[in-house]
Amino acid sequence: MRNTLYIIGLSAFVFSCTSQQNSKKRQYIPRTPATPSKTTAKTPIEKPKSQITTEHGVDFFTTNIADPTKNDNTVSYGSIVSAKPAGYKVVKSYFPAIGQNFRQRYLILHYTALPDDKSITVLSQQGVSAHYLVNNTGDNEIYQLVDENKRAYHAGVSSWRADKNLNDTSIGIEIVNMGYTADASGKKTFAPFDEAQVKKVAALVKDIVTRYQIPATNILAHSDIAPTRKQDPGPLFPWKKLYDEYQIGMWYDEATKQSFYDLASVDFQTKYNDSVFIFNVQTQLQKFGYGLDLSGKWDDMTKKTIEAFQYHFRPQNYDGVLDAETFAILQALVQKYPTK
Known part of the structure; x- marks a missing residue:
């Protein structure tokens, strides 16, 4: 009797398992193997190649990594001026940013209407100034009066194209020259420029406009940017000579x-x-x-x-x-x- 019941129970178990397997086979739906999800790898921010040089604890950067076609330039003509916040350290790990250009976008030429000694006194000791003074003493010296990175007070109320207040964006060069005299009718007679002095001016202008990428349209007379009140450097300043011999400034064809x-x-x-x-x-x-x-x-x-x-x-x-x-x-x- 016990053997009979055992056989019956075993038969039922086998039948049950077989039914479940058949049921599973009938319900099986093939599935496409799952594709592992792609994770977007983050590209690390590439540090600009910092080529800062340090001399006696002062930092300099003399390489352009910006886009010159946009007139951008990262070159520093002088030491890098940095903040020194109390309790913190300013680091130059990501220096320089490529989105920058020079403040110096214009070059303005003047005459002093004074002799050499008085020109020096007025431009260095009074409220007017220029970055450079070109003397007329026959030597090879040019006087720098103001740091190129700072504003000099030479242009005054001024404009050219879309820009105004050109002290903010220009370098000023004063040339020792006596200016003009006027007769009773108001006719002006201007003083000529010395040839050696013109060569000084040309060399100085060429250096500045090359370094700061100043275009020909921005090399101007004081009279160009303030025509209702200024005459300098006047009609005897040799603009065509500078254009022909030094490729400086504008001239027509x-x-x-x-x-x-x-x-x-x-x-x-x-x-x-x-x-x-x-x-x-x-x-x-x-x-x-x-x-x-x-x-x-x-x-x-x-x-x-x-x-x-x-x-x-x-x-x-x-x-x-x-x-x-x-x-x-x-x-x-x-x-x-x-x-x-």
Whole structure:
């Protein structure tokens, strides 16, 4: 009896297991093997290659790792000025950031209208100043009066294209020169510049504009950035010589000027006093860079601006009256140096 019950129980167990296995086989759904999830690896921030040199405890950085096509530059012409917060340490592990450029974007030329000794006294002991003073004593010295990284007080109320208050963004060079005398009618007679002195100026300007990547459009006369109140460095300063021999500053192409002159001279006198024509001239002067109101009249501001333009680009005639040649030169320059 006991054996019989054992056989019956064993048979039931076998049947039950078989049924479960068949049931499992019928319910089986093939599954695609799971793909392991990809984890995005974080790219570590790459430190700029810091090439800081240290001399006597002072740091310097003289390599550009920024984008020169954007006029960016990380070079430091002088020691790196750093904060020294009490209780903390400033480190240069990530120095320098590539997003930077120079403060020095303009170079402005002046004359002192004083002899050498008085020029030194005024520019070093009074409220006006310049970064450099070029003497006229026949030696090979150029006087530095202000650190290039600091503002000098040479430009005053000033503007060029979209920029104003150019003390903030410029280096100023004063040239010892007696300026001008005026007769009873107001006609100005300017003092010439010494050839050796001009060579000094050219070498100094070339060095500065090369280091700071200052474009030709930003190498200017004081009269360019303040035409209603300044005349320096005047019509006898040799801008064309600097352009031809040292590749400094702006100048027009003769062929382009001539083509504009041929067009302008046809009916120049007929339209001269037309307000539309005057407005066009003022617009061209403004487009080139001069700070000028568009009045449509030959007002005092426009006359002085034309005079300043002639000092720089048409020194044979600087009476402040627009003639066909001055207008042609203006158009040639606007075409050659467009506002970006």
